[in-house]
Amino acid sequence: MPFALSPERDRELDEILKRYPTKMAACIPALHLCQDQNGWISEEVIAWVSNRLDLPPAHVKGVVTFYTLFNQHPVGKHQLWVCRTLPCALRGAGEVLEHCEKRLGIKPGETTADGKITLRTAECLASCGTAPMIQVDKEYYENLTLEQVDRILDKLQS
Numbered sequence: 001m002p003f004a005l006s007p008e009r010d011r012e013l014d015e016i017l018k019r020y021p022t023k024m025a026a027c028i029p030a031l032h033l034c035q036d037q038n039g040w041i042s043e044e045v046i047a048w049v050s051n052r053l054d055l056p057p058a059h060v061k062g063v064v065t066f067y068t069l070f071n072q073h074p075v076g077k078h079q080l081w082v083c084r085t086l087p088c089a090l091r092g093a094g095e096v097l098e099h100c101e102k103r104l105g106i107k108p109g110e111t112t113a114d115g116k117i118t119l120r121t122a123e124c125l126a127s128c129g130t131a132p133m134i135q136v137d138k139e140y141y142e143n144l145t146l147e148q149v150d151r152i153l154d155k156l157q158s
């Protein structure tokens, strides 16, 4: 099915385009708007962005495949990122990840059967001083204990 941004998001894209020197420069924010609406960047989304910004589809695809923030496959309702870079690793990120894997019955990159949670690993999320930490959608949870992780997972699964 062809993709199109909602009228509201399309107006937002118009505003974004006014702030950028070229349409090409607005490719990343345009893709973010599309992902916010669609959950992931499908071939149809790439075609729409390519058309809207007058860019070759290969350019848009190159951006999508370069940045890990863009989902190239359907994902769960919530995305849970476990930071695994050294400061978090030294403060228990491995245990946090293992705990999430056990509780959810999935490995990083997978989505729970009910479609609620996609588990991901991330490189430094710039919150090293509050390690270990995770990001759920756009929210940070910091200085985590496994009990706190349980409460977060309970909430996401309810």
Ligand code: FES
Pocket (backbone or CB within 6 Å): 083, 084, 085, 086, 087, 088, 089, 123, 124, 125, 126, 127, 128, 129, 131, 133
């Ligand atoms: S290492 Fe985890 S936030 Fe920086």
